Amino acid sequence: MxxxxxxxxxxxxxxxxxxxxxxxxxxxxxxxxxxxxxxxxxxxxxxxxxxxxxxxxxxxxxxxxxxxxxxxxxxxxxxxxxxxxxxxxxxxxxxxxxxxxxxxxxxxxxxxxxxxxxxxxxxxLREDQAAADALADRWLPTAAREGPLRTAILDCWTQTGKAALNRKDFAAARATLDRIEAHFDQIGGADEIDKALRERAEALQKQASAMPDAKAVQALEEALTLWPRLPDAQDTLARHKGTFRTLLVAVPALPEQLSPSTAYTSIDRQALELVFDRLFRVEYPAAFGKRYRPQLALDLPADGLAGSIQIRRDVFWSSGERLTSADIRHTALLMNQPDAAGRTALWREVLELPQSGANRFRFALTNRHGLFDPLAAAQFWILPQYYRGKQLQRADDADFAKAPVGSGPFRYLGVKRDQGTPHAVFQSNSRDLRRPIAAVREIRMMPWSDARKDFPRPAPHLVLDAPTQQRAALQQLGYAEINPGKSACVHLLAVNHRRPTLASVAVRRALALAIDRQALLDRHFRAEPKKDHATANGLFPRHSWASAPAPGVPMELFNLENARSLARQVKTETNVFDLTLKYPAGDPRVKSACEEIAAGIVTLFQDAKIKIGVKAIPLSTHVLQKAIRDRDYDLLYTTVESLDDPIRLAFFFDRQEDATRAGGSNYLGYDNDARLHELLREVTRQRQFAALQANMRAVHAHLTETMPAIPLWQLDFHVLVHPSLRTPRLDPRAVFANVRDWQIEK
Incomplete structure (x- = not known):
């Protein structure tokens, strides 16, 4: 009623x-x-x-x-x-x-x-289209969504568009089609207008290929007016105008996995910003902690995730299909597959699966219980429901990771060689019409290790994750470093608790306390002693709101005397054991640091009269990911990010069988710590900041006592910009977030 x-x-x-x-x-x-x-x-x-x-x-x-x-x-x-x-x-x-x-x-x-x-x-009023249009304008705002009046209005506007086509007024037909697409989920008979405009635009584009620049520009501009998502037309227009710009980015290694489910390296994760979108984007302004902005969503929800969310109508996949609420739901279903790689309890414990009805641009997304930071749970990348004409079956699909379909400003074309140097090539996404249209039309990433030897002329516009030892050379070449801020990424040794030896708290604490992090950073990562980078004293970033201050947790974990004492205690449990320490190949700094850690472990236990072997094994990114997924390691050098988010932290230590078995979020296999799980239950339910902070600090202290993983350090992510590149303020955590606003000067 x-x-x-x-x-x-x-x-x-x-x-x-x-x-x-x-x-x-x-x-x-x-x-x-x-x-x-x-x-x-x-x-x-x-x-x-x-x-x-x-x-x-x-x-x-x-x-x-x-x-x-x-x-x-x-x-x-x-x-x-x-x-x-x-x-x-x-x-x-x-x-x-x-x-x-x-x-x-x-x-x-x-x-x-x-x-x-x-x-x-x-x-x-078919014979009096002007009168019909006037009435349609008057009645549209209150017409029932599924009622006959909206159907009649769609029919009226469709006739207006077709009439414009008949008199060759393509601009008027385009304006009518824009109006239809803005107000109707399904455009019905207006498909004919859509098809006619696309064919006219394609004809103009073909004609432009044989024209001199001035006339080609005119033809292409008309084509883009009629069909703004015309493939490659923006790039061709920029070339004719002389405004086509290629951004050259120097990276330590080319991105390999460009699916959100398989991205592993820091460059993989940075490149996701070019190809995909989230519902909400998180930013870290200099003046305060963080804030959210709508990306695919139209607005920030007023009460967290507690109801209906409307998404933009002007977003298309790079394959040409429109992004709808069905893609949001399909993403959730892929993430929730029982054998999904990196799966978490997000859709089991935190969020209800998205529900969408007749409106293709609105869906319901609801928290199962209150959260202190509800939008943190919605920080997942959106995937398409369909890929290459078929439904995308897995988020970690190997073909999709090599040639992804995304909704971001660029699309990945793969690795191409230029004068013998491999480049990861990203081309502007012609289906992305969100303003501003990116001035950068192409991005090429090139690997390097030494700026003076490897850089071409002209030099790269941007350098990502530069080694500290290279900063001086880069600055001499004119590069300026943006403020690296505080890294949210903690490098650690993952400990496989399925190995009986490593299930011992004494063994884990002995390993953790024996590592001289400052000395290792000085020898392998820093250009000057104790300058740049930071040691880690927990899984939370240093200076995080969640980190426990001293004396609750010591500022430095290194304590060789206590490590030796703990190692002597281990003697009564076992006299002989062998371990492997697996680490990512390709970074000489990581290689030498891991080899020194392995040698230090051997020395520690030999002094305690325990025979031990530790073999440091380099693995390619793909093989290292497989080792994590299959739990095929003893110790493993890896990273965790933003574990001071209570939800991420709970997923990392989730003791449910779905999380601890192969591919789940708890790759440590640490599942028998009742006190930890009691604390985690409190932090995920707490909405009052003071109590939440106290609980998180208690977690930090408890992890220091039990050492389920061994924190090592936080490496600064150095980003250096050439004077020819003009950008807004860059965030090292998401360098490409505002790439549409970048300008390259000749």
Whole structure:
């Protein structure tokens, strides 16, 4: 009943939205009828005095409309009568909120009949398109989403667009199609307009290929006006104008896995910003902690994730299909697959699976329980439902990772060679029309290790993750470093708790306390002693709000005397064991540091009269990922990011079988610490900051005592910019976040 009254009120509201004048009062209709055709006079006099005026109005209006084919004047009079009756019904039958109103269905019937009348009126005006368009503009805001009036408006606008095509007014047809796409989820017969405009644009693009620059520019600009998502047209136009810009980026290693599910290296993760979008983007302004901005979502939800979210209508996949709420739901289903790589309990414990209805651009996303930072749970990349004509079956699909389809400003073309040097090539996504259109049309990433030997001329515009030892050389070449800030990434030794030896707290703490992190950083990562980079004293970044201050947790974990004492305790449990220490190949700094750590472990336990072997093994990125997924390691050098987010932390130590088995989020296999899981239960339920901070600090202290993983250090992510590149403030955590705003000077 309430929905019926709301619907009736919306239809009634069309009057006030169209003009300042409301529909006439029912009692005023007899006076107005003096200028109407004679048949309407008795109707309005009888209706105005009748207690059952709704039913009489419906019957008498239908009778008059069926008597003869209605003209525009007849429709106009019938609309006035129905609107006046609806106004009177809403006023006369008004009741207390939530009260049951038996007669409210009569108001709903009036509203439905009024909408049907308007639809019929529009359809009768095929020969007077201007009048039909004016009425459609007036009624669209209050037309029921699934009602006949919206269907009639779509038909009206479709006829307007087709008429424009017939007279070769392609610009007018484009404007009409834009309007249709802005207001309707399915464009129906307007597909013909869409097809005709695309074919006209393609013809202009083909003609431009044989024209001189000036004429080609004119033809391409017209083509893009008619079909803004015309593949490669923006790039061709930029070349003719002389404004095509290629951004050259120097990276320590080329990205290999460009699917959110398989991205592993820091460069892989940075490159995701070029190809994919999230619902909400997190930013870290210099003045305060963090903030969220809508990316695919239209707005930030008022009450966290507690209801309906509307997404943008102007976002398309690089394959040409429109991004809809079905893609959001499919992403969630892929993440929730029982054998998904890196799967978490996000959709089991934190969020309800997205629900979408008839509206392709709105869906429901709801937290299962309150969170201190609810939008943190929605920081996942959105994947397409379809890939290469078929439904995407897995988030870690190998072909998808090599040639992904995304909605971001660029699309990945793979690795190409230029003068013998391999480059990872990203081309502007011609389907991305969000403003501003990127001035950079192509991005090429090249590997390097020594700036003076490896850099081409002209030099790269941007250097990502530069080794500290190379900064001086880069600055001499004119590069300026952006403020690296505090890294959210902690490098650690993952410990496989499925190995009986490493299940011992004494062994793990002995390993952790024996590592001289400052000395290792000085020898292998720093250009100057104790300058740049930071040791880690936990899984939370240093200076995080969640980190426990001293003396709760020592500032430095290195304590060789205590490590030796713990190693001697281990002697009673076992006298011989061998370990492997696996690490990512390709970085000489990591190689030498891991080899020194392995040698130090051997020395520590040999001094305690325990025979031990530790073999440092380099692995390619793909093989290292497989070792983590299959739990095929003893110790493994890797990174974790933003574990001071309570949800991420809970996933990392999730003791459910789904998380601890192959591919799950708890690759450590640490699942028998009752105190830790009691603390994690508190932090994921807590919404008051002081209590949350106290609980997180308690977690930090507890992890220091149990050492389920061995924290090592935080390496600064050095980003250096050439003077020829103009950018807004860059965030090292998401360097390409605002790439649309970048400018390259010649």
């Amino acid at each position: 309430r929905n019926a009254l709301i619907s009736a009120g919306l239809v009634f509201g069309a009057w006030s939205m169209a003009s300042a004048q409301a529909p006439p009062l029912l009692r005023d209709l007899p006076a107005l009828a003096a200028t109407w055709p004679p048949a309407w006079g008795p109707l309005v006099r009888d209706v105005a005095a009748a207690p059952d005026f709704e039913e009489k109005t419906l019957k008498r209006v239908d009778s008059l409309l069926k008597a003869e084919k209605p003209a525009a004047a007849t429709y106009r009079i019938a609309e006035v009568v129905l609107s006046a009756a609806l106004r009177h019904s809403l006023s006369e039958r008004r009741a207390a909120p939530l009260a049951v109103v038996p007669s409210s269905d009569l108001a709903a019937k009036l509203a439905t009949r009024l909408e049907k009348l308007r639809a019929d009126w529009l359809l009768s």
